[in-house]
Amino acid sequence: MKEIITKRSSNPDAKCSSSSVQSTPEIEKKYVHRVYDAIAPHFSATRFAKWPKVSTFLHNLPSGSVVLDAGCGNGKYLGLNPDCFFIGCDISAPLIQICSDRGHEVLVADAVNLPYRSGYGDAAISIAVLHHLSTEDRRRKAIDELVRVVKVGGHVLITVWAVEQEDGSLLNKWTPLTRKYLEEWIGPGSPRVRSASAVTLESIPETEVSVGNQEGKDCVVGSENGGGNDKQQEYFVPWHLPYHRAEVSGASAGAVENGLARKDDSKGAIVYDRYYHVFGQGELESLVSGMKNAVIVDQFYDKSNWCVILEKTSWGKNNTLSGQFYD
Template identity: 70%
Template structure:
């Protein structure tokens, strides 16, 4: 595939602004956008997801090679000849994983799609809430670590509806998202909770109305460990791997779960974060976007760590939140649910 195709439901991005100027515009712009069209991309996603991943794409890709065992098991269990859609495919590490299946991928980042294309994958640029595939097109779909980058509950629900729409009746959809119930509780103290200037954009059962500005310093953190296996499952029936689920409790936010955090009460309810990505200076020099990002305030320099620091927007999911988003949908049911090393995961089956 030689040509990189682009399809998006968002309008053209405005010029980059510094954080102080841009912060004053985000809330009103987001409210106008979300109220008129759920497929219209909020400014916070454009700035702290789309632009950031375009800027860090080569470095990000170099860290993305390990396959999650649960995702690998799901893909390996699919019937011969299945057509699999990877929505939010990143650098394409799962594309072609099962040689007995056909894979197509899409991602909002044109730079990540360029990497996929150079590797010979069938890919295009597209928004998760506006997938460019006809209804009932695929046999299965996966969305790995994508929904937590969508900034409203309606957009997260719409993305799930799109995944269900594009698979056939009986088709399976695997979704994974970062959990607020982190196994390593110290990670939450290293993320930056969003301040009150963003509150008006997030109103819903999974998004608390009250947030406090963070006094925590922006620190370097490792990316989520991808080389791990599943922890536990909810149901007593067989899961998609064909094995019996383990009878272990899922993590809970009760008790002393957040005893290692600086502010236990804040972190119990906080679900909106900026998670830093440190792009080393020697990698930043390769990307011409780093200079403009620094000039505009999108990124900051950390001379001690010799890196350009970008913030990525995350809505981390609470227990049961994925299932609540699916509830009320007439065309799919949850057939599996599990917690996989700080990620909430569900498998859906399309019923009509």
Template identity: 85%
Template sequence: MLIKLPRSKPLKSLSSKSTTMKQINTKRSPNCSSSSSVQSTPEIEKKYVHRVYDAIAPHFSSTRFAKWPKVSTFLHNLPSGSVVLDAGCGNGKYLGLNDECFFIGCDISAPLVQICKDKGHEVLVADAVNLPYRNGYGDAAISIAVLHHLSTEGRRRKAVEELVRVVKVGGHVLITVWAVEQEDGTLVDKWRPLSRKYLDEWIGPGSPRVRSVGSVSLESIPETEVSVGNKEVSGDEKDKQQEYFVPWHLPYHRAEVSGASVGAVENGLARKDDVKGAIVYDRYYHVFGEGELERLVSGMKNAVIVDQFYDKSNWCVILEKTS
């Protein structure tokens, strides 16, 4: 029998050892995420996140069906009648998981949202850094494997602020992100680290998303000129690497491999791998190091951490809105 938690108490810890509740530091980062520029989608996300998921949506959905136990536990511990907002819902595998709650999902990918609609879910197209809900609309919110697709700390922080904004006081927010510390270290070897030149010129710490090189802005550089690969990243740099292109192999026999995929190959957004018989798309990831997710939420003045844990190569945190 499912035990419901009273709204006045924090969620039961999902980690093996419960983390003591602690107030998040209210000091704001100099790189304040309230800037309107934070809500402008960088080209790297448009090309290597949005366009990629639009292209692979049906195949991606066919591989996403297993529910993570700790996400399921979080959702099943919510009081009956809770409104749950899933920001970055993908193919909707968590929507409706607790049939005693009401779920609303959103995702930046219209094809993924359509897949959710076809399943009968309440969904809409929306950006994680600009959620289309009024303040305090939901009782809880989840962001599962989303923040690592945002290419600056300011945008990642803004996404967290949005999640807290749209839940009621006393509501809870679960966030998970990919970890640098993967359980299977061989997976990292299959990822394509962004070159130092690319990091310095496009993603540099605290830098604006557009920098001019002569008369040409980096936003105008085509995909084929983005430099990636192990050869340009030294051993020491690779140890510190957190910016990657993670490949997605779309088999030749898939219906999605059509004119659009051919065009993507011609434009440099994807490449052919005849050995594996697939079109390969690169997805942008900023993978999180230990403690980074906790530091990211340190600018929040109206939330506390009620749990934090590592699960299935992901860093995870649960927040409670306090005011």
């Protein structure tokens, strides 16, 4: 197999401009990375069904295509098309270990700094990943990376959770972020949550959270939204790890003591909160509309997700390859 991990251009200006974007905010470290590391086996056990739209995208790729799955989780899409070659990456080492144990070609990597040479893949997918990135700049950088690593003419499929959920009652089970968590974000493009409430996470029982009226419509709390709405979009979404799971051991006890998780005896589970920025209508398209080296070839709403398919049209000015990669 050709070398896929490489050093990129040493342009000092490029490094300077991207350093803050590539520095992981504490809220992602605590409420995304550490959570998925803790729940990896249980999460994997619940993730086996393939979305039809993703399956269609992968099965329509030409035979022999190299497919890069950025944020592959437990690898449920890796190898889905037996005529293609799949390489997966994820920020969670325990999830990557699960993929490796299943025989997949994987590595630990960050979505905003993919370790592949430019133009390596024929296609790339990012399924339910971007909504875990806590700033607009980081979400845009992750999209730039997906486009960078595919060839001209290659396609990229991106899906994210939508604030417009088909089951509006789900929002009542999520905890909206308040002013307390503004300090968790760093750098430009940080979410601007303007809640009049002084409520904190610890004071909101999960079953009593209410962010909408009786018809399930969202109340106006306010946050960034490229789609032009002013709805609440920053949430903690609970993950219930049953007491009987093997993962509930000393590590989970430590997580409770450190405030990463909490016990819910009524449900017999350790509860971890995962950070989500749920996307409003038009927001995902707005992130890619200014790209000079890719165009949207399809966009759709599917199972409470906003989705786009991009086609790479040219090399961007920061996506050039040094001669050592041509053969």
